[in-house]
Amino acid sequence: MNTKYFDLIDQTYHFPQPEFKLEEESLHFHDINLMDLILEYGAPLKFTYLPKISENIQRAKKWFNNAIEKHNYNGSYRYCYCTKSSHFKHVLHEALQNDIHIETSSAFDIDIVENLKAEGKINNQTFVICNGFKRDQYIQNISRLINNGHENCIPVIDNYEELSLLSENISGDFKVGIRIASEEEPKFEFYTSRLGIGYKNIVPFYEEQIKNNDKVELKMLHFFINTGIRDNAYYWNELVKCLKVYTKLKKICPSLDSLNIGGGFPIKNSLAFEYDYQYMIDEIINQINSTCEEADVPVPNIFTEFGSFTVGESGGAIYEVLYQKQQNDREKWNMINSSFITTLPDTWAINKRFIMMAINRWNDEYERVLLGGLTCDSDDYYNSEQHMNAIYLPKFKKDKPLYIGFFNTGAYQETIGGFGGLQHCLIPSPKHILIDKDEDGNITHKLFSPQQTSEQLLGILGYGDASIGDKTKSKRKQLVEK
The missing domain is CATH 2.40.37.10 (Lyase, Ornithine Decarboxylase; Chain A, domain 1)
Known part of the structure; x- marks a missing residue:
C-alpha cells in the first residue's frame, strides 16, 4: 500500500x-x-x-518578442517592474540587470528611483511610470525628478486635478499618461475601479486639459484589470473597450504612441498550476494589431508592469x-x-x-x-x-x-x-x-x-532601553527578599 x-x-x-x-x-x-x-x-x-527574478523577466521578454514577430507587430515592447511588489534593494538590483523600466505608486518610490540613479543602476532614458493617486509629496517628488532632467518620467493621470498640480511644479515641458478606470468583474463589490478616469471621459478630458496645453504631451494610455490577465470573457471585453478608446484618442492626439496593459500575470500557486503565457500574449498582440488596423491607426508601443510575476x-x-x-x-x-x-x-x-x-x-x-x-x-x-x-x-x-x-x-x-x-x-x-x-x-x-529581537520590538513600542525590564525584575526580587 x-x-x-x-x-x-x-x-x-x-x-x-x-x-x-x-x-x-x-x-x-x-x-x-x-x-x-x-x-x-x-x-x-x-x-x-x-536568479528566479531575472529568469522570469527574460521569459516574459521572449514571449512578447515571439508574439511581435509572429504578428508582424510594428510597435516595441518594454518591461516595467512594479516596485510595490517588493521594494528591497536586492530585488531592484537583480531586476535592473535585465534592461527593464520601473513603475512607481507613491512618493517614497521616487526617492528609491533617485537612489538607483545615483548608483548608476538606471539613467534618464529609463522609463519611470508614476501610477497611483497623487497628492502633495508625490507631486513634489515627481516634479523634482522631471525638473532634474529625467525626460522619460511619465506621470499617469489618475484624476482631474493632477495635471494642473503637476504643471504648477514642473518648470518645462513634460509627458503624461492617462489611466482608464476599468469596469470591475460582475461579482465584485463595486462596478468601476476607484483608480483612473472613466472610459467615456478620457477623450473629453484630453480635449479640455491637454490638447491645447503646449506644456503637456500625452504619450500613454494605461489599462489595468484588478483580476489580472486571464483568458475569460471579462478580460477580453475590457481589453476591446480599452482599444476602442485608444484608437479614438489616437486619431485626435498624434503624440499618443504607447499602451500600458498593466500587470496581472499569475504565478504558480500549486504543483498542478497551468497557464499558457505565450497564448495569452499572442492573443493580446493580435487583438491590438487587428483593432488598430481596422481603425487605420498605427499600433502602440506596449508597456507592462509585472510585479508578482517578477518577484513572487x-x-x-x-x-x-x-x-x-x-x-x-x-x-x-x-x-x-x-x-x-x-x-x-x-x-x-x-x-x-x-x-x-x-x-x-x-x-x-x-x-x-x-x-x-x-x-x-x-x-x-x-x-x-x-x-x-x-x-x-x-x-x-x-x-x-x-x-x-x-x-x-x-x-x-x-x-x-x-x-x-x-x-x-x-x-x-x-x-x-x-x-x-x-x-x-x-x-x-x-x-x-x-x-527580530525583543529589544527591537520594545524600542518601537517606546519602552526605550530594554535593560529596563531586567532592572524591574531585579527590583521586584529585592522587594520579595525583604
Whole structure:
C-alpha cells in the first residue's frame, strides 16, 4: 500500500518539477538543499532566490518578442517592474540587470528611483511610470525628478486635478499618461475601479486639459484589470473597450504612441498550476494589431508592469512543526514555530494559495492536518480553503523534527507584514536569507536580516532601553527578599 508522503505527491502531481526535486529524502528548490539551509540558519526563516527574478523577466521578454514577430507587430515592447511588489534593494538590483523600466505608486518610490540613479543602476532614458493617486509629496517628488532632467518620467493621470498640480511644479515641458478606470468583474463589490478616469471621459478630458496645453504631451494610455490577465470573457471585453478608446484618442492626439496593459500575470500557486503565457500574449498582440488596423491607426508601443510575476516565485518561507494538538476526533492541528498572519499575511487576508510541501521525512507515512500559527488569534491558520486541497504531511513524531516550506511567496508579504516593524502578538519576524549564484553557477547564500529581537520590538513600542525590564525584575526580587 502506498502510504508514504512521497507516494502521495508522486501520484497526485507530476513530480519532480523544474524547480522541485527530491534528493536523499530532502526537498531541493532550484537545486538548493533546503535542509542544509535549515541546519545552517535554523527555522523559521525566509529566503529570496535572486536568479528566479531575472529568469522570469527574460521569459516574459521572449514571449512578447515571439508574439511581435509572429504578428508582424510594428510597435516595441518594454518591461516595467512594479516596485510595490517588493521594494528591497536586492530585488531592484537583480531586476535592473535585465534592461527593464520601473513603475512607481507613491512618493517614497521616487526617492528609491533617485537612489538607483545615483548608483548608476538606471539613467534618464529609463522609463519611470508614476501610477497611483497623487497628492502633495508625490507631486513634489515627481516634479523634482522631471525638473532634474529625467525626460522619460511619465506621470499617469489618475484624476482631474493632477495635471494642473503637476504643471504648477514642473518648470518645462513634460509627458503624461492617462489611466482608464476599468469596469470591475460582475461579482465584485463595486462596478468601476476607484483608480483612473472613466472610459467615456478620457477623450473629453484630453480635449479640455491637454490638447491645447503646449506644456503637456500625452504619450500613454494605461489599462489595468484588478483580476489580472486571464483568458475569460471579462478580460477580453475590457481589453476591446480599452482599444476602442485608444484608437479614438489616437486619431485626435498624434503624440499618443504607447499602451500600458498593466500587470496581472499569475504565478504558480500549486504543483498542478497551468497557464499558457505565450497564448495569452499572442492573443493580446493580435487583438491590438487587428483593432488598430481596422481603425487605420498605427499600433502602440506596449508597456507592462509585472510585479508578482517578477518577484513572487523567488521567495519562500520555512517553518518547523513544534507540536500537534488533537482537538476532536477528526482535526489534528500542527502548530508551526511562527505566525501566518505576520509572515504570510495574504493566506488569511485574502485566502491566497501558495505551494506548500514537507522539506524532510518524505519516506514517512502521511496524515491529514490543519496548520496553526503561534498567535492567540483564531484566524492564524492555513487549511484546505487556502491550499486548494486537504493538507497532508508526514505524521507528527516528537522525536523526528518536521519542516515545511511555503514557496513563491516573494511578492507583497514582507511589506504587508510590516518588515522590521511590530508583529501581531509580538511574534518576531524570522531571519531572511539571500540566495544567489556566483560566476561559476554555484549556489551562494548570506544572511540579509536576523530574526527580530525583543529589544527591537520594545524600542518601537517606546519602552526605550530594554535593560529596563531586567532592572524591574531585579527590583521586584529585592522587594520579595525583604
